[in-house]
Every structure is written in C-alpha cells, then in structure tokens.
Amino acid sequence: MAGEIQNPIIRVRDITVQFGTTRVLDGLNLDVKRGEILGFVGPSGAGKSVLTRTIIGLVPKVAGSIEVFGVDLDSSSTAQRRNVERRWGVLFQQGALFSSLTVRQNIQFPMREYLRVSQRLMDEITMAKLAMVGLKPEVAERFPSELSGGMIKRVALARALSLDPDLVFLDEPTSGLDPIGAGDFDELVRTLQRTLGLTVFMVTHDLDSLYTACDRIAVLGNGKIIAAGSIADMQASQHPWLRQYFHGKRARAVMT
Amino acid sequence: MNSDPKLERIAKGNALALCATGTWTASFAPVLERIVADAEKLAGSPQSIFIDVSEVAKLDTFGAWLIERLRRSLTKGPVEAQIAGLSANYSSLVDEVRRVRAGAVVDSSPITIAGMLEQIGRTVAGVGGTVAGLVDMLGAVLAAWFRVLIHPRSFRLTSTVHHMEQVCWRAVPIIVLITFLIGCIIAQQGIFHFRRFGADIFVVDMLGVLVLREIGVLLVAIMVAGRSGSAYTAELGSMKMREEIDALRTMGFDPIEVLVLPRMMALVLALPILAFLGAMAALYGGGLVAWLYGGVEPEAFLLRLRDAISIDHFIVGIVKAPVMAAVIGIVACVEGLAVQGSAESLGQHTTASVVKGIFFVIVMDGVFAIFFASIGM
Numbered sequence: 001m002a003g004e005i006q007n008p009i010i011r012v013r014d015i016t017v018q019f020g021t022t023r024v025l026d027g028l029n030l031d032v033k034r035g036e037i038l039g040f041v042g043p044s045g046a047g048k049s050v051l052t053r054t055i056i057g058l059v060p061k062v063a064g065s066i067e068v069f070g071v072d073l074d075s076s077s078t079a080q081r082r083n084v085e086r087r088w089g090v091l092f093q094q095g096a097l098f099s100s101l102t103v104r105q106n107i108q109f110p111m112r113e114y115l116r117v118s119q120r121l122m123d124e125i126t127m128a129k130l131a132m133v134g135l136k137p138e139v140a141e142r143f144p145s146e147l148s149g150g151m152i153k154r155v156a157l158a159r160a161l162s163l164d165p166d167l168v169f170l171d172e173p174t175s176g177l178d179p180i181g182a183g184d185f186d187e188l189v190r191t192l193q194r195t196l197g198l199t200v201f202m203v204t205h206d207l208d209s210l211y212t213a214c215d216r217i218a219v220l221g222n223g224k225i226i227a228a229g230s231i232a233d234m235q236a237s238q239h240p241w242l243r244q245y246f247h248g249k250r251a252r253a254v255m256t
Numbered sequence: 257m258n259s260d261p262k263l264e265r266i267a268k269g270n271a272l273a274l275c276a277t278g279t280w281t282a283s284f285a286p287v288l289e290r291i292v293a294d295a296e297k298l299a300g301s302p303q304s305i306f307i308d309v310s311e312v313a314k315l316d317t318f319g320a321w322l323i324e325r326l327r328r329s330l331t332k333g334p335v336e337a338q339i340a341g342l343s344a345n346y347s348s349l350v351d352e353v354r355r356v357r358a359g360a361v362v363d364s365s366p367i368t369i370a371g372m373l374e375q376i377g378r379t380v381a382g383v384g385g386t387v388a389g390l391v392d393m394l395g396a397v398l399a400a401w402f403r404v405l406i407h408p409r410s411f412r413l414t415s416t417v418h419h420m421e422q423v424c425w426r427a428v429p430i431i432v433l434i435t436f437l438i439g440c441i442i443a444q445q446g447i448f449h450f451r452r453f454g455a456d457i458f459v460v461d462m463l464g465v466l467v468l469r470e471i472g473v474l475l476v477a478i479m480v481a482g483r484s485g486s487a488y489t490a491e492l493g494s495m496k497m498r499e500e501i502d503a504l505r506t507m508g509f510d511p512i513e514v515l516v517l518p519r520m521m522a523l524v525l526a527l528p529i530l531a532f533l534g535a536m537a538a539l540y541g542g543g544l545v546a547w548l549y550g551g552v553e554p555e556a557f558l559l560r561l562r563d564a565i566s567i568d569h570f571i572v573g574i575v576k577a578p579v580m581a582a583v584i585g586i587v588a589c590v591e592g593l594a595v596q597g598s599a600e601s602l603g604q605h606t607t608a609s610v611v612k613g614i615f616f617v618i619v620m621d622g623v624f625a626i627f628f629a630s631i632g633m
Contacts, residue, residue: 100600117285121322128321128356137357145597164282164316195349196316 007070009034009167009199010055015064016223017047017054024050026223027064037193037200039210042220043241048203049093051220052169055201056090068167086114089160093171095152097144103130103155104140110162129158132192134184149176153185161192170202174209182206186213207250259313260284263291271304274326277311280319292322296329305330310341320346321353386612393512393590394582397520400513412518419522423484424529430483431476431530432537438475439538440545442466447550456550460557461564463542468569472535473527474621477580480527481613485588488519489609492592493602501593511593520585527581528574535573568633576624580617587613 008031017025024047032038042048053059055066057073066073069087071080097106107126111117127137133154144152153173160168170189174182186209192198204210210217211231218228219242227237235246261278274295280288307327312319323339330337342350404411446459492515495501501511539561546552552560591609595602 099598115282115285117289121285121289121318124325124356125318125321128317128353131356132317132352143598161317164318191348191352195345195352197345 007067008032009069010201011067012051012055013065013067015051015054015066016062017050017059018062023223025054025061028220028224030218030225030228032199032201033216034199035193035197036215037189037202037213039214039217040201040203040220041205041210041217041245046220047223048220049171052171052201052203056088056169086163087165088167088169089163089165091153091156091160091168091170091173093175095144095156097152097156097159099144102141102143103147106144106155107159107162110159114163125162126158129161130155132161133158133188134181150178150181153177157185157188164196166197167199167201170200170204172203172205174204174206179208182208183212185209189213261288261291261312261319263295265295271306273306273308275308275311276323277313279314280309280312280322281314281316282318285318288319288322292326295326305335305337306340307337308341309339309346310343312346315346315349317349317353320349321356324350324353324356389590389594390586393516393586396512397516397586397589400510400517403513404517410513412514415514415518416521419519420526422487423480423522424526427480427483427526427530428533431479431534434479435472435475435534436537436541438471439463439467439541439543442471442538443542443545444549447546451550457552457556457560459542459546459550460552460560463539463546464561464565465569467535467538467542468565468573470573470621472538473531473573473576473580474617476531476534477527477577477584477617478614480523480530480581481584481588481617482610484523484526485584485613486606486610488585488588489592489595489606490602492516492589493595493605496593496595497597497602516585516589519589520582523581523585524578527584528577531574531577535570572624572628572633576621579624580620583616583620584613587616 010030010032012028012030015025015028016023028051030051040048040051050059054061055068068084071084073081073084076084097103098109101109104123104126107129108122111122111125126140130137130140135151135154135158139147139151139155144155147155153176157170157173160170173189174185177185186206189200189202190213193200200213202209202214204214214231216229217231217234219226219234219239221239221241226239227234227242231246234242237243237246259278261276261280261284264275264277266273266275278284307323307330309315309323315323327337327339339350443459443463446462447456450456450459450462492501495515501515504511504514543552543554543557546557547554588609591605591612595605
C-alpha cells in the first residue's frame, strides 16, 4: 500500500495500438498521479478515446505495458483484475446506460454484483448518488430512453461512481451539456475528487473544464504525448497546435 | 491502511457519544450496515448525542450515508444528534448526503391476478391494433409504389439490388439444402409406407403435388420470415433507436419510400425465385431417394412425374409466393418501426416479427387452399 502512494495510479509505458495498418498510438508513455484530475486533450481523431479504451482493456494493444493501482493488467490474475475493475468507474461518451433497466437499476447494477447489502441501503445510496450528480429523485424510475442527453451523462456518472471508486475515466463528460450544467459538472468532479480522494482521467474538449477542474493536462498528438503539465505550461508552450488551442478565440474568451 | 470499522459507545452523564473508527467505505458496507442497525436501537433518552467521526480512517458515500442515517434515526423530539470531529475533507461529502431525502423510492407494483388478467385483456384488444397497423403499412407501401410508378427516377434501384443480394442470392445455399433434405425425407417416408400396398410408384405423385403446391413455397416462406424478416426488423429497429429514421424525415425523405419499399420489392421478387429453387431441390432430393432407396429408375420417375402433375400445380404454388413475401415484409417493417428506445424492445419486436410473419404465412396458405379448391385448381 505504501508503494502505491508514491507510484502513479496509472502507468502507461510504450503503448502501441494499431487498427489495420494505421498506427493510432505509437510508443506512448503516461503517468497519472494519485488524487489528481488529469485533463486529456488533443485534436479530434488523435486517439484520446482509444487510449482510454486501451487502458480499460477494451482495445487490444500491439506493444507496451499498462499498470493500474500497481497491477500489471497483462500479467494479472482474474481475481486481481476483477479487484482493479471494482476500483475504477467509467463514464462512456454516449453514457452506455443499460437501456432495458431503469435509472435506479442501472446505478445499483454494480452494487448488486459486488456488495452484499440490503435493498434499502442500495436504494438510499442510489438517491444519494442521484442527488450528488444533480438529479431529482423522480428520475430513478425512468428508463434511459426517457432521459435527455445531459441527464444520461449524469446518470452515467452516478453509475460510474456507484461503488465509490478510487479512479474514474470520463470520456468527454461535459460535451452536450449546457454551460451551466457543464460548470456544475466540473464543480462536482472537483468536489468528489476532494472528498473521496478520487483520481480522475478526463478526456475533454471543454476549455472551461481544463481551467477550472484539471490539475494537470496531457496533450496527445501523432500517437504520443506531446506535452504534459499545468495550464500555465500549456500556455507557455510553443507547439503550434497548443498555441492555437490555448490562444485561439475561444480560449481567450475563457481566460478573460 | 484498511481496518475494520467500529462504533464505540461512550456515555458521559446525560450525553451519549458514539465514536466511529476504521474504514467506512463501500468494501465494508455489509458490516457497516449491521453496526448502524445495532446502534439505531440504542435505548435511553440522553440529553445530547454526538457521533464522533474524527477517528475514521476513510469515508466514502456509503459510510457518510450510514452515519447520516444513524444521525437521523437518533434524532428524536427535541434531542438532535450531532456529527462531530468532521475533517474539512469529509464535511462537504456529509453535507452532500444530508440533502438526500430517504424513502423516496417507489416500488414497482406487485404482480396480482387482476394485473395478469388485465395484461391478457390488453393483448387481445391489441390484436385489432396489430391488424390496423398492417393495413396501414400496406396502404403506405402501395402509395409509395404508385408514386414510384409515376416518378420512376425516385425508385431506389441500388438499395433494392443490395437487398436482393441479401435475401435472395445469399439465401440460396441454405434454402436449397433444407428443401433438398425435406424432399428426401418425404420420398423416404412415402416409399416406406406405400410399399406395404405395393404402391411404391405413387410416391412420385405425392412428392410432386405436395412439393409444388404446398411444401416448397410454405417452407421457403417460413425460412425467409426467420432469416430476412428478422433482419429487416432488427435493421429498422436499430435505425429507429438511433433516430436515423427521424433524421430521414427531417431531410424531407419518406422512410417508407427510402427504407421499406426497396426491402419489400426485394422480398417480393426473391421469394418466387427461392420457392422455385426450393421446389426443384426437393424434387431432386425426392427423386434421388426414390432411386437409391425405392429402386425407382430416374427415367421412370420423370415419366411418372410428367403424368402426375400439371402446370396448374406449379402455378398454384408459385402464385402464393409474392403474396407471402408481401405479408412477411409488411409484418417485419411494422415491427421494426414500432421499436422503442431499449435493447429489450428490439428483441421483443424481432421475435414478434418472426412469430407473426410465420403465423400470417400459414393463414394466407389456408386462404389460398380454400380459394383454389373453389375454383377447381
């Protein structure tokens, strides 16, 4: 346990991912430190989601190694892997809620599998999670097809947080939310990170999120991390894409 | 770092202090729930109650909620239980769970006999709606077809050809194989039973009439309903789920014309072809078995077949094919467009598509049998 604190919570080394002949990630290295909110940016199609899915284990890699919570995911046993999966939560870009279950059943699904607790506690925790992500209790009995896009994101976050994980992956969490909702969402992520000691790996395009929520930013380009550091480092960078990204019209609007 | 959670009770005069220690997290949730349930039963009426959480090593939503639940149940009348020793880190979490209203969950209504009867009643009443839906779709398809006749350029040839490939060309191997085997089985059974009367040769009559009039087209229609009807429903259903059909509508396209008509055309053209191939394969299989198993020489088989069947038998069979195709196509498209937002709904409608498709095919076959009998064919 003591070693885990010093070591990064996610440690990605020389990852290469290929689809056919297109190399999406090419010898990528990345560390995510315990307790930080890492914002992950890059041009569309650069492979941000691919990296996320590779770390979670949904996309096979050609080469490299991934350690999460100090466990090498390639050489781990099923039990070890299960334990790691229990400690992370994933928010997919489209929500990926189970369409035939209600919101309440969606949020309780991981609890039912991993914890032996009473229905009453599960219901109460579900209500707590719904309140945390800013939804009304009435939403609990609705089906995903009856929710708006923003509500789907919130429910998906509540499901990702349902076991109080140590690490959450958020794939564009604020896309499709109105600016106020997105601001609340950033605030929420910050609060959860403070209270639960959460580590957050956030793929985002939202400059506001980068400024207000993220501790550190990593930039993906050409299959590698081209820069990593604080928002000030990003602004000082001379890399052409970064200059455009952080000094463009929209960035100036956010900064003022 | 992780240690078992505990809740110690320290009484100080009129005050009661509950001291929480250890790890109050999701992993210990079952234990925590028991501890809190025990503590809730605390008797006595102390003047003030404190829940001291300063010794808690780790707290998450589960732990915070259970402490809050304990606080609420110990708060009776004028005595308000307090949470003490909250570190700055955890206070916002506790504030968060404090806003939760408990018992807001409404349980879904239990299953009752009345409820089941109601379900049956609704299903029966729904039959009328189903038929109306089919007639509606038939009308819409015919209207789209007439529009295409007037403006032939709006016909989607590429799409039709693509669906022809899917439902006709790719179906040939499996249809031919199955009908071939069925022909073999009919011939074998016929010979086996007719032999006792010395009437082996009549198996050719039976095979010819049965295959051309009934089995060929009926079997092929059932297979097509299972193979292509389900595919149509799943395709249209998932397009409906992803709002693709709404997108078509907003661009000014008629989904019936763009999606349904090409599929219907492909099916109506494909089924007669498949029924013909199926009938030929069944006759071939039957002839093969008659020769190898029944000792009927191929020449004798063909001569007998020529006498036994007329073109009428063939026409009776093949005329049914396009009608059955239309029925299958309409059922499949109606079900596909009725899919709601969930994966479960897609599964239900695909099942319904195949079941209803096969049912209507058999009903149509019966109607045709009555019709042909009354006109003497």
